Amino acid sequence: MALVEDVIDVLLKHREGLTAREICNVLGLEPGRENDVYSAIMKAAKVLRRKGLELVMIPPQCRKCGFVFEKPKVSRCPKCRSEWIEPARFLIK
Numbered sequence: 001m002a003l004v005e006d007v008i009d010v011l012l013k014h015r016e017g018l019t020a021r022e023i024c025n026v027l028g029l030e031p032g033r034e035n036d037v038y039s040a041i042m043k044a045a046k047v048l049r050r051k052g053l054e055l056v057m058i059p060p061q062c063r064k065c066g067f068v069f070e071k072p073k074v075s076r077c078p079k080c081r082s083e084w085i086e087p088a089r090f091l092i093k
């Protein structure tokens with residue numbers, strides 16, 4: 001639960017939005033914990049909703065062809081196969 005609270009804290013301080021990797025950096029976590037950060041973000045969304053706040057995801061986008069993904073975690077573009085992906089950003093509204 002502590003990581004969820006840390007993620008909320010970081011997002012409240014960075015209202016312009018952050019990627020999961022940036023949240024890792026701010027919290028001083030190893031990059032390998034990015035998956036933990038993603039699941040903490042999903043839990044944070046529920047906690048925030050109860051507080052009347054909304055966690056918004058700016059979806060990942062392919063930098064090559066512009067394809068916009070629906071899921072937060074992606075590795076390869078289904079349209080052009082590029083792995084040059086702009087990661088999802090998360091922000092609190």
Ligand SMILES: [Zn+2]
Nearest residue numbers: 062065077080
């Ligand atoms: Zn693409």
